Amino acid sequence: MKLKNSQHISTLYTSLFFTLFVLIFSTLTSQAQTEQEMFDSVQTLILQAEVAATPPAPVTMLSAVDNPNDKGGAMLISWELSVDDADLKSYFVMRSDTKVGGFEQVGEAVRGNSSYVDNKVEDDKEYYYYVNSVKQYTDFDGNEAFAGAGSQSVGPIVSSAQWFNMARVYCLFFVLLVSGAIMFYINKAKSGAEIYVRKIAGIDAVDEAVGRATEMGRKIFFIPGIQDMNDVQTIAGIAILGRVGELAAQYETWLEVPVSKSLVMVTARETLKEAYTKVGRPDAFNQDQVHYLTDDQFGYAAAIDGMVVREKPATIFYMGAFFAESLILAETGNAAGAIQIAGTAMPSQLPFFVASCDYTLLGEELFAASAYLSKEPRQLGSLKGQDFGKLIFMTAIILGVLIETFTDVPVSKYFLVK
Amino acid sequence: MELFGIWVAALLTLGIFSFLYKDNPVYKICESIFIGVSAGYWAIANFFDALHKKFWVGVFPTDGSDPNYMLWFGALLGVLMLLRLSSKIGWIARWPLAFIVGATAGLYMMLYFVSNAMNQVASTMRDVIVTSPETHLIMWGETIGSILIVIGVVSGLVYFFFSKEHKGVFGYTARVGIWFLMITFGAHFGYTVMSRMSLLIGRIDFLFRDWLHLLN
Numbered sequence: 300m301k302l303k304n305s306q307h308i309s310t311l312y313t314s315l316f317f318t319l320f321v322l323i324f325s326t327l328t329s330q331a332q333t334e335q336e337m338f339d340s341v342q343t344l345i346l347q348a349e350v351a352a353t354p355p356a357p358v359t360m361l362s363a364v365d366n367p368n369d370k371g372g373a374m375l376i377s378w379e380l381s382v383d384d385a386d387l388k389s390y391f392v393m394r395s396d397t398k399v400g401g402f403e404q405v406g407e408a409v410r411g412n413s414s415y416v417d418n419k420v421e422d423d424k425e426y427y428y429y430v431n432s433v434k435q436y437t438d439f440d441g442n443e444a445f446a447g448a449g450s451q452s453v454g455p456i457v458s459s460a461q462w463f464n465m466a467r468v469y470c471l472f473f474v475l476l477v478s479g480a481i482m483f484y485i486n487k488a489k490s491g492a493e494i495y496v497r498k499i500a501g502i503d504a505v506d507e508a509v510g511r512a513t514e515m516g517r518k519i520f521f522i523p524g525i526q527d528m529n530d531v532q533t534i535a536g537i538a539i540l541g542r543v544g545e546l547a548a549q550y551e552t553w554l555e556v557p558v559s560k561s562l563v564m565v566t567a568r569e570t571l572k573e574a575y576t577k578v579g580r581p582d583a584f585n586q587d588q589v590h591y592l593t594d595d596q597f598g599y600a601a602a603i604d605g606m607v608v609r610e611k612p613a614t615i616f617y618m619g620a621f622f623a624e625s626l627i628l629a630e631t632g633n634a635a636g637a638i639q640i641a642g643t644a645m646p647s648q649l650p651f652f653v654a655s656c657d658y659t660l661l662g663e664e665l666f667a668a669s670a671y672l673s674k675e676p677r678q679l680g681s682l683k684g685q686d687f688g689k690l691i692f693m694t695a696i697i698l699g700v701l702i703e704t705f706t707d708v709p710v711s712k713y714f715l716v717k
Numbered sequence: 718m719e720l721f722g723i724w725v726a727a728l729l730t731l732g733i734f735s736f737l738y739k740d741n742p743v744y745k746i747c748e749s750i751f752i753g754v755s756a757g758y759w760a761i762a763n764f765f766d767a768l769h770k771k772f773w774v775g776v777f778p779t780d781g782s783d784p785n786y787m788l789w790f791g792a793l794l795g796v797l798m799l800l801r802l803s804s805k806i807g808w809i810a811r812w813p814l815a816f817i818v819g820a821t822a823g824l825y826m827m828l829y830f831v832s833n834a835m836n837q838v839a840s841t842m843r844d845v846i847v848t849s850p851e852t853h854l855i856m857w858g859e860t861i862g863s864i865l866i867v868i869g870v871v872s873g874l875v876y877f878f879f880s881k882e883h884k885g886v887f888g889y890t891a892r893v894g895i896w897f898l899m900i901t902f903g904a905h906f907g908y909t910v911m912s913r914m915s916l917l918i919g920r921i922d923f924l925f926r927d928w929l930h931l932l933n
Contacts, residue, residue, distance in 0.1 A: 470827075470835055496879050528814075529821040531829070565801065566814060594763075595755030601733065605748045608740045623913070650906035653899075661898065663877045671879075686880045692838050693874050699842030700867050711842035716831045 354448040355383035355432045358390065358413075363428040363456045368467075371422040371460030377414040378450065381432040384410050391431040391447070392417065398427050398454065420458045427454030470716050476691065481684025488676035494683050501640055501658035502668050505543060505616075508638045512613035513550040519543070520612045521556045522603060522628065524619020524643070525596055528562045531666070532644050536618035537563070537570050538669035539642070543616060544574030548583050556589040557606065559599040564591050600624035604631045617641040617656070618665065621648045629655035642668060727928040730920055841870045869897040 358378035366373035376392055392406040392415045408415045420426055429452040438444040488494050512519045521543055523536040540556065547554035556571070558564045567589040575584035592602045604627065607615070615632045617625070617639070625641075625648040632639050633655045641652035642660030652659045660668055670678035695714070702710045732747035772792060775785040794813035801810035845867060847859035875887060876894035883891045926932040 467831075470831060473835065474827075474830060494880065495882070497882050499879075528817055529825075531822070531825060534818060534822070562814075562817065565798065565810065566818070569811065569814065591756075593752050593756040594759035595751075598751045598755035601748045602752045604736065605740065605745065608736075623916075626913075646901070647905055647909055650902035650909070653902055654906065667879050683880045686878055688834075689874050689878060692834060693871055695838055696841050696867065696871060699838070700845055703842055703844045704846055711839045714835050714839035714842065716835045716839075 352436065352438070352444070352446055354446045355387055355434050356381045357432050357448040357450040358430045359450070361428070361430055361450045361453050363426070363453050365456065365458050366416055368461055368464040371458055372418065372420060374417045374420050374426065374428070374456060374458055375414065376417060376428050376430065378430050380411070380413050381448075383432065383434065386434050388433050388435040388445070390415070391433055393429050393431055393449070394420075395427045395452075396425060398452065402427075402429065402452075404431075422458050422460065425455035425457055427452050428456070429453070467716055469713050473688075473691070477684065477688035480687035481681050483680075484683040484687070485677050485680030488680035488683070494676075494679040496667070496671050496679065496682060499660070499664055499667065499671055501642065501660040501664060502671050504638075504640055504658045505539075505672065506546060508614040508616075508640055509543060509546040509550060509552060511638055512547075513552045515613040517613035518610055519547055519552055519554045520603070520607065520615045520632075520637075521554060522615065522617045522619070523556065523558060523563055523567060524617070524621050525559045525599060525624065526620035527560045528566055530620050532620040533563060535666050535669065536642070537566055539616070539618045539665075539672065540567060541570045541574045542669070542672040544571040545578050548575040548578045548580040551580075551583065554588055555606075555612075557592050557599075557603055558589060559592060559594055559596075561591060564589055596622060596624055597627075600627045603628055607631050607635050607637070611635050612637050615639045617643070617652065618660075618668075619643065621645055621652075626651040626655065632656075723927050727924055730924060837870070841867060843867070868893065873897055 358381050360379040361376070362378070363374055363376045366375040378390070381387060381390075387410040389410055390408045390412065391404045392408065393402040394405040394417065395402040405417050405419060406415050417428075429450050431447045431449045433445055433447040435443060435445055484494065509519060521540055523540065524530070524533055526533050528534065528537075544554060546552075554571070556567050558567060568586050571589060572581070572584050572586070575581050592599050607628075608631065612632075612635070615637045617628065618641070621628075621643050622645065625643070625645075629639060629641065629652055639656040640658045640660075641656040642665035643649060643652065644662045644665055646662075649659065649661060667682055670682040699710045699714070702708050729747050729750065732743045733751070735741055735747075736744045772788050775788045776792075778784055794816060797813045798810050801807040843863055843866070845860060845863040847856045847863055848854060849856055872890050872894035874894070876883075876891040876898070878887075878891070881887060922932070
């Protein structure tokens with residue numbers, strides 16, 4: 300039993316000794332391993348920091364030229380991307396008016412971009428450029444730092460204005476084509492050839508609407524929109540006002556034109572005066588028929604709403620450019636029981652006029668209206684010429700779609716004008 | 718003072734809203750204030766923005782820059798416009814008017830031709846069979862969308878063709894065009910009504926939050 304015990308104890312000591320040996324050995328080994336790892340890590344960090352601080356490769360093939368097709372005052376600087384483009388923050392464009400020294404940063408193009416337009420130059424003055432490839436990194440102290448490499452400088456380059464924008468040469472071709480067609484058809488109409496214009500319901504209703512006001516003994520309101528005379532829709536609206544004025548003068552019906560712009564007031568007065576004179580009723584024209592309300596959009600709408608509910612006009616025309624006030628006006632007119640004819644080329648307001656007016660001239664119908672009403676050869680010829688332009692563009696679209704779909708020719712780029 | 722301003726704004730808002738019931742004296746007062754104040758505001762704004770900032774400062778610069786003598790031409794047109802007040806030489810006022818209308822037409826011609834014709838045509842000229850760049854399989858949604866755009870543009874143009882009667886195939890195409898237009902208008906209507914609702918909500922929010930303090 301004793302022997303057994305002594306054997307057991309010696310076995311126990313042996314196993315304790317081995318356990319201790321293994322523990323001490325493994326601790327020493329792991330310590331050695333940790334130190335090695337730490338050393339490796341530090342080495343890696345130093346290497347990474349060194350790599351991060353290494354300046355990137357500069358850009359190549361740098362060129363600077365006068366920015367083409369512009370009014371001057373700009374240079375186009377372009378380059379081949381740095382081979383380290385993926386690591387870069389951006390490219391700094393540096394400029395000087397001397398070949399050596401004095402360069403200052405005038406612009407920045409983010410990585411991946413290989414050109415920059417410097418819009419801050421004076422014409423007929425020499426400039427030099429170079430591009431700095433810049434990358435951003437974090438230094439040993441944890442601060443943001445930059446490393447850059449400059450390219451060779453180029454210059455001298457001088458900026459100047461161009462008489463012609465050659466990028467729009469295709470545009471010129473189509474303008475000449477359409478303009479030629481318009482002149483051809485105007486001459487044709489003047490020589491007595493009959494120019495057909497399809498029925499436009501909204502315009503046909505003008506006579507009926509004026510007649511209705513006459514029968515009811517009530518006023519006609521003509522609202523020429525809220526834009527000034529520099530808007531083509533206002534001009535088209537004023538052209539229709541001329542025809543409405545003629546009818547109103549013939550039927551001796553009071554026509555009132557509240558406006559929101561002083562120039563529109565002046566033009567509308569001139570147009571109405573001419574219309575009344577044309578039908579032999581200059582005495583019936585009163586310049587107070589055309590009166591200014593306010594330039595403010597909703598102030599103008601509130602004023603017209605008040606006039607409509609109080610004076611209950613039989614007919615209201617809305618012809619011109621309208622914005623958010625369109626539904627306010629047209630709905631009030633509708634509630635007042637007036638026959639309403641609207642015409643605008645504002646796509647966002649057309650739905651409201653379609654919903655609340657009896658007739659609506661959609662977009663280009665507004666511009667065709669004056670030709671349709673006057674039957675004047677110049678306007679009819681112009682309308683026919685514009686139709687010719689549409690025919691060309693329709694044909695171009697169909698052919699272009701077929702070419703783009705079934706070939707690799709990017710034909711659309713010839714029509715895209717910047 | 719701010720509280721007074723909020724009360725005035727709130728009462729004027731309610732006064733304008735009273736038009737929803739019917740025309741009434743309160744609305745008439747609010748309407749007259751609105752028109753008078755806005756007309757006065759715009760007169761002063763135009764005076765300072767156009768006459769002072771654009772003309773006076775341009776002709777008599779105080780920052781050392783060169784005077785812009787071209788502005789005198791604009792001033793001359795403005796003076797000619799005022800001649801209409803004279804019964805004898807009022808006809809001269811037609812000259813600046815003709816200049817403005819003519820110059821506007823000329824300036825905008827290229828702008829509209831580029832944006833409404835050339836670039837529209839370029840955007841419509843497209844490969845109507847759209848395939849996935851990875852699998853090269855036809856993407857049916859995009860393909861149908863492209864075909865609809867082309868049909869919509871061409872049929873819309875046919876509708877706006879004025880020198881040919883809308884009969885036969887031409888008439889049917891124009892009818893397709895008007896359908897496209899009406900669907901577009903419907904979408905616009907819904908979208909714009911939503912934005913108008915946000916204007917109304919803004920006004921109600923002012924009344925309940927700033928005036929009545931019923932909203933936090």
